[in-house]
Amino acid sequence: MDERNDPGEGRAYLWRLHRILALYVIGVLAFLALMTWAEFQGLSRHWIGPIFLFLTVMVYAGIGVYGRTTDPEEYYVAGRRIPPVYNGMAAAADWMSAASFISLSGALYLQGFSGTPGQAGGLAYLLGWTGGFCLVAMLIAPHLRAMGLYTVPDFFHVRFGGRWPRVIAALAAVLCSFTYVVAQIYGVGLIASRLTGVQFEIGIMLGLGGVLLCSFLGGMRAITWTQVAQYVVLLLAFLIPVSWLAYKQLGNPLAPLVYGAQISKIADLEAQLLDSPAEHQVVQTYLRRAQDFEARLGDVEGALEREREKGRERIRALRAQNADVGLIVTASRELASLPRDVAAARERWTREMRENYERARPLGGLPQQSQAFVGDPHGTPQEQRDYELTRRNFLALMFCLMVGTAGLPHLLTRYYTSPTVAAARASVGWSLFFIALLYLSAPALAVLVKFEVMQNLVGSSFEALPTWMAQWARVDSSLLSVEDVNGDGIVQFGEIRLGADLIMLATPELGGLPYVVSGLVAAGGLAAALSTADGLLLTISNALVRDLYFQDSQRQVSPEQRVILTKFALLAVALSAAFVAALKPSEILPMVSASFSLAASAFVPVMVLGIFWRGTTRQGAVAGMLAGLGVAVYYMLSHVAAMRALPSWVLADGLWFGIQPISAGVFGVPTGFCVAALVSWWTRPAPLPPPIRSEM
Amino acid sequence: MPLFTQPPRSADIELAGPFPPDLHDVRHLWLKAGLLLLWALVSFGGTYFARDLQLLVFGSWPLGYWIAAQGAVLVFIGIVVAYGWAMNRFERQDAARAQSGEAVAAGSAEAPPRRHG
Numbered sequence: 158m159d160e161r162n163d164p165g166e167g168r169a170y171l172w173r174l175h176r177i178l179a180l181y182v183i184g185v186l187a188f189l190a191l192m193t194w195a196e197f198q199g200l201s202r203h204w205i206g207p208i209f210l211f212l213t214v215m216v217y218a219g220i221g222v223y224g225r226t227t228d229p230e231e232y233y234v235a236g237r238r239i240p241p242v243y244n245g246m247a248a249a250a251d252w253m254s255a256a257s258f259i260s261l262s263g264a265l266y267l268q269g270f271s272g273t274p275g276q277a278g279g280l281a282y283l284l285g286w287t288g289g290f291c292l293v294a295m296l297i298a299p300h301l302r303a304m305g306l307y308t309v310p311d312f313f314h315v316r317f318g319g320r321w322p323r324v325i326a327a328l329a330a331v332l333c334s335f336t337y338v339v340a341q342i343y344g345v346g347l348i349a350s351r352l353t354g355v356q357f358e359i360g361i362m363l364g365l366g367g368v369l370l371c372s373f374l375g376g377m378r379a380i381t382w383t384q385v386a387q388y389v390v391l392l393l394a395f396l397i398p399v400s401w402l403a404y405k406q407l408g409n410p411l412a413p414l415v416y417g418a419q420i421s422k423i424a425d426l427e428a429q430l431l432d433s434p435a436e437h438q439v440v441q442t443y444l445r446r447a448q449d450f451e452a453r454l455g456d457v458e459g460a461l462e463r464e465r466e467k468g469r470e471r472i473r474a475l476r477a478q479n480a481d482v483g484l485i486v487t488a489s490r491e492l493a494s495l496p497r498d499v500a501a502a503r504e505r506w507t508r509e510m511r512e513n514y515e516r517a518r519p520l521g522g523l524p525q526q527s528q529a530f531v532g533d534p535h536g537t538p539q540e541q542r543d544y545e546l547t548r549r550n551f552l553a554l555m556f557c558l559m560v561g562t563a564g565l566p567h568l569l570t571r572y573y574t575s576p577t578v579a580a581a582r583a584s585v586g587w588s589l590f591f592i593a594l595l596y597l598s599a600p601a602l603a604v605l606v607k608f609e610v611m612q613n614l615v616g617s618s619f620e621a622l623p624t625w626m627a628q629w630a631r632v633d634s635s636l637l638s639v640e641d642v643n644g645d646g647i648v649q650f651g652e653i654r655l656g657a658d659l660i661m662l663a664t665p666e667l668g669g670l671p672y673v674v675s676g677l678v679a680a681g682g683l684a685a686a687l688s689t690a691d692g693l694l695l696t697i698s699n700a701l702v703r704d705l706y707f708q709d710s711q712r713q714v715s716p717e718q719r720v721i722l723t724k725f726a727l728l729a730v731a732l733s734a735a736f737v738a739a740l741k742p743s744e745i746l747p748m749v750s751a752s753f754s755l756a757a758s759a760f761v762p763v764m765v766l767g768i769f770w771r772g773t774t775r776q777g778a779v780a781g782m783l784a785g786l787g788v789a790v791y792y793m794l795s796h797v798a799a800m801r802a803l804p805s806w807v808l809a810d811g812l813w814f815g816i817q818p819i820s821a822g823v824f825g826v827p828t829g830f831c832v833a834a835l836v837s838w839w840t841r842p843a844p845l846p847p848p849i850r851s852e853m
Numbered sequence: 854m855p856l857f858t859q860p861p862r863s864a865d866i867e868l869a870g871p872f873p874p875d876l877h878d879v880r881h882l883w884l885k886a887g888l889l890l891l892w893a894l895v896s897f898g899g900t901y902f903a904r905d906l907q908l909l910v911f912g913s914w915p916l917g918y919w920i921a922a923q924g925a926v927l928v929f930i931g932i933v934v935a936y937g938w939a940m941n942r943f944e945r946q947d948a949a950r951a952q953s954g955e956a957v958a959a960g961s962a963e964a965p966p967r968r969h970g
Contacts, residue, residue: 280921287926291892294933417913527918529903582937600922
């Protein structure tokens with residue numbers, strides 16, 4: 158606060174922060190150099206992972222302990238004195254979740270420009286997650302900052318009064334943040350368990366300890382400085398492997414500037430692969446397999462019996478010729494792994510049929526890297542429809558991610574911590590800059606990895622496969638599988654399948670970097686997941702305590718007691734999120750993208766109307782939020798398999814305009830705007846309020 | 854310090870009643886409208902016509918891909934920076950006008966103090 162009043166002192170404070178940051182960056186680089194030296198001296202790989210994990214989490218926890226506070230102003234909004242550059246850095250770390258860091262490059266590798274009609278993606282994520290900041294900067298953040306609030310539901314209370322706007326906003330904030338935080342903790346568990354080899358659940362607990370020390374003790378103040386520290390780690394962890402790969406392939410480490418050269422080469426290689434007879438063989442084999450599964454699905458019961466009989470027959474034959482014990486064991490294991498009953502068989506074979514059909518397409522089902530949208534606007538009717546649907550879903554997803562960015566509470570509260578309204582505007586600019594540093598390199602990484610795979614891996618022999626591939630395939634076969642489908646001993650592009658999460662994690666090994674860089678990349682993923690989890694947990698617990706529990710004025714407690722209660726709510730939320738994450742829910746990633754649609758529909762229409770139209774009434778706000786959220790949730794739930802049990806007339810029939818349920822915000826946002834405006838107009842004679850606040 | 858230490862008590866806000874936003878300055882609204890138009894053109898327009906733009910190749914970059922992968926993000930940064938710069942300028946102008954208005958008012962009692970918007 159003092160810094161704001163006295164510019165000279167403020168500058169001294171800023172310089173002190175710059176010095177600390179510079180020392181920290183030098184420390185991280187020196188640590189990396191030390192570890193590299195130790196690796197060359199023969200430090201075992203079993204130690205490198207745990208050292209990275211332990212030390213980074215200890216640094217974050219140390220900052221948390223140093224920044225501990227019970228002062229509400231510090232706990233909720235970090236004293237409102239974070240300079241824009243650091244606020245931007247913290248917001249960037251807050252924003253970039255495990256999904257951005259680990260999966261974005263993978264998605265760009267797998268989906269190319271735009272994804273397929275059924276699953277839009279690719280550059281839509283990149284554009285959506287950056288373009289939303291224009292909306293934040295111009296429509297929302299400075300206006301919220303000018304009001305001097307503490308949480309996002311506060312806005313609805315201050316602007317509209319009454320209790321319902323705030324309660325609904327708080328519930329919506331909890332709804333969209335909780336699914337998001339579960340995904341982050343899941344990511345923490347995944348990385349911690351891979352890095353150290355401990356069990357998944359213990360990995361979750363290790364990571365959770367770091368999150369809790371930070372947000373539990375210090376609230377927003379500690380989280381801000383931890384996020385700055387985490388941003389440095391995650392930026393280095395992303396840029397080092399990308400620059401190395403670019404240097405190796407193109408002789409220039411500035412990947413975003415030079416990777417264009419590889420795009421045309423990839424297009425040529427793709428054309429070659431599309432003509433290659435070996436690739437056609439692979440496609441034919443997958444097609445045969447898919448048709449085999451389809452035939453089995455025609456008569457599941459009979460097919461299952463035949464498969465079992467075939468297995469028993471084989472074991473008998475092996476026994477009869479006194480075959481090796483190992484062979485017999487393998488055969489009986491295969492028999493035992495057959496589906497137990499008809500329902501399980503139907504489920505598994507349907508899945509395998511779909512997977513095989515998926516892979517029985519040219520290029521292993523991947524769209525061409527730089528081609529905008531699949532299909533062809535001048536081709537057959539089917540191609541035209543594909544083109545139209547891909548483009549429409551691409552734009553819809555981009556819209557939902559952009560508008561959702563402007564509505565996600567954990568991001569908006571970050572701009573409450575800036576000293577002035579002008580600083581809030583500058584903070585948004587800095588956030589976008591720091592995010593772009595990483596996001597401009599993500600497509601570069603995808604293109605460089607694809608070139609590496611197409612140029613060096615495809616056409617090599619199966620005996621000469623690098624060892625890291627086998628190691629990753631052992632960790633999880635859904636991450637990486639290579640199989641000699643056509644039996645010629647040579648790797649075809651269609652025979653390799655890489656999971657979205659693998660691309661980033663395996664880049665150091667693909668580029669032949671020392672193992673230390675793999676440790677750094679994992680630490681970067683951990684930093685991304687932890688920083689986002691910190692912000693989300695604080696948002697949820699504040700919404701629960703400040704906006705739901707204390708929203709009626711009867712409970713008279715001191716601000717310190719309020720903070721303590723918030724801390725315990727945070728602990729409870731963190732533990733329940735860890736519990737849900739430990740169940741390993743499989744549909745986590747769709748849920749995260751869905752939370753953007755929910756935030757977009759629930760918050761943005763009413764918030765924008767409330768800020769820019771004086772005629773918005775309380776009733777209009779409530780109706781708008783409920784209608785927007787309702788439409789989005791209804792459209793999503795209508796396409797969840799578990800809801801099929803309900804009578805069919807309750808659910809939305811089919812896809813509206815061919816839009817995928819993940820982009821439900823396309824319908825929720827306009828509905829929210831229309832309903833809020835109409836109801837406000839209906840309940841129009843808003844009483845003229847006395848002029849009390851004149852900030853901004 | 855005393856200005857900001859206490860969070861606004863719910864009870865106080867309840868008494869004061871909800872408050873509507875201040876009337877927005879027209880210059881600010883035009884600025885926002887212009888920048889939002891540019892934002893929509895680059896992001897939605899740029900990708901809607903990506904297939905056609907793909908035919909234009911600059912150096913080694915197909916234009917449609919470049920816009921979606923880099924150009925749009927750079928324009929977004931430009932938009933946010935331009936907005937912050939322009940708003941700061943408007944606020945400085947307003948402050949200067951308010952000051953000179955006060956000076957004029959103090960100098961000659963007849964001249965009415967100019968309102969600033």
